[in-house]
Amino acid sequence: MFMRSFKFSMLIMFFAATTAVSVAANFYVRKGATGANTGSDWNNAWNEMSQINLSKVACGDTIWLAGGTYSTPLTLAKTCTSASPLLIKRVLSTDSVPVAAPGWNSSYNSQVIIKDSGNVGIRLNGITYVTVDGRVGDVASGVSYGISVQCSSQTSCDGIDDGNQNNNYTITHVEVYGPPCVMAQSCSGNGASGINLPYGGSGFTYDHVYIHQWGEAIRAVNWTNDTIQYSNICCTHNDNIQHEDVMYVNPPFNNVTMKYNRIWQSPNDGIFFDQGGANGFYFYGNVYYHSGGQLITFKSGYTKATNIYYYNNVFENDGTYGDYQPGWLDFTGADSTSGEMANNVMENMYIVSSPPNANHNAYSIKSDSDGGTGSISYTAGGQFVNESASNPSVADFHLTSAGVSAFAAGKTLAAPYNLDPDGTTRGTGGSWYIGAYQSQASGPAVPTNLTGVVH
DSSP: OHHHHHHHHHHHHHHHHHHHTOOOOEEEEOTTOOSOSSSSSSTTOBOSGGGOOGGGOOTTOEEEEOSEEEOSOEEEOOBOBTTBOEEEEEOOTTOHHHHHSTTOOGGGSSOEEEEOSSSEEEEEOSOBSEEEEOOOOBTTTTBOOSEEEEOOSOSSEEEEEESSOOBSOEEESEEEEOOHHHHHTOOOTTOEEEEEESSOEESOEEESOEEESOSEEEEEEEEESOEEESOEEEOOOBOSSSBOEEEEEEEEEEEEEEESOEEEOOOSOEEEEOSSOOEEEEEESOEEESOOEEEEEEOSSSSOBEEEEEESOEEEOOSSSSSSSSEEEEOTTBOTTSEEEESOEEETEEEESOOTTEESOEESSGGGOOOOTTOEEOOOSSSEEEOOSSSGGGOEEEEOHHHHHHSOBOOOOOTTTTBOTTOOBTTGGGOBOSSSOSSSSSSSOOOOSOOOOOO
């Protein structure tokens, strides 16, 4: 009896140990690979996005993408968990595991381009805890994005779309670039949308994405607890079908955050809330500039939007771009008592209807100040490092000394609104500055009023 129990215990321990030491697998995608097309290494890599066999891939595994131009869409359908997500990464030369895989070549460390050969570049078809990561990319410094989805030859397409609801996934360091028909205003069919998510979902994040040259940059329906952050959105245009929205919103739309983004060259419509019903929109630390017409609009005639919060943003119209001058924010379809608008710079901008609990905002159009506690008027000119109407992609809305002087009397807010896009804690040096940035230069603010002893 003792021996039988001992053997059974040893068997349990063996299976537990085997499970504990199991490791995630790595798979490979390389354009032009001529091996067995199994994804097992670089020699036998899947040679197109459409060749990826997700039935062989388990949650917790990583799929490595080599640089090159792919002509089929990346279609994803995988349900994973937070403890064991599926990772899809553009490879870098500093990644030890894929560099050690048979067939590695340093040329694989290059941009992954997904050309839209049909009507979509990336299709999300019911995923949970999946990450697509381009690893690198920055507009202002000119660093190419690790993954670039390009709709270069189509007259009707989406950069990223969904075929089902998707939850708790992340898209990061991905460029989504629209077709020439957008700027020519000659698209057909359904037009051109950068990120088109009519099925929506909850808990997903778009981080460090660059969405540009689309009739509609983002279409949002049925979103809950989702985030767009540290991203660049620009150059929307009437494509002959779509109506130049930065983001077109239909309910349900609940507790969605847009933070630390740069948005420019929006001629009209901007972020457009249609058909009401939104509850919870958190827009903070953004710079929305070189744009005209309505930058954010809550359309009237429906259930009013509630819990709308605008904190620490710069809204700027430089008078050189847009269908209408100056620009404006329209709160007609929003509840004026639910939410708050505080610490925003409104340069050559005005307001339609009553914003929710407005205070501590700065207006260059003096006659249009909201009249709230701490709200001020100022004369525009020289408050920012570089407003750059001629090259808006490199505009810099950090404060100059004139900006520090003009915008020093902001309202102190609790986390998460106490950090600026650089990660600088607001209130450093004793002042909370109105607008997106706490510091005068890129990076953390330099401490002042320090004393020391020389030894």
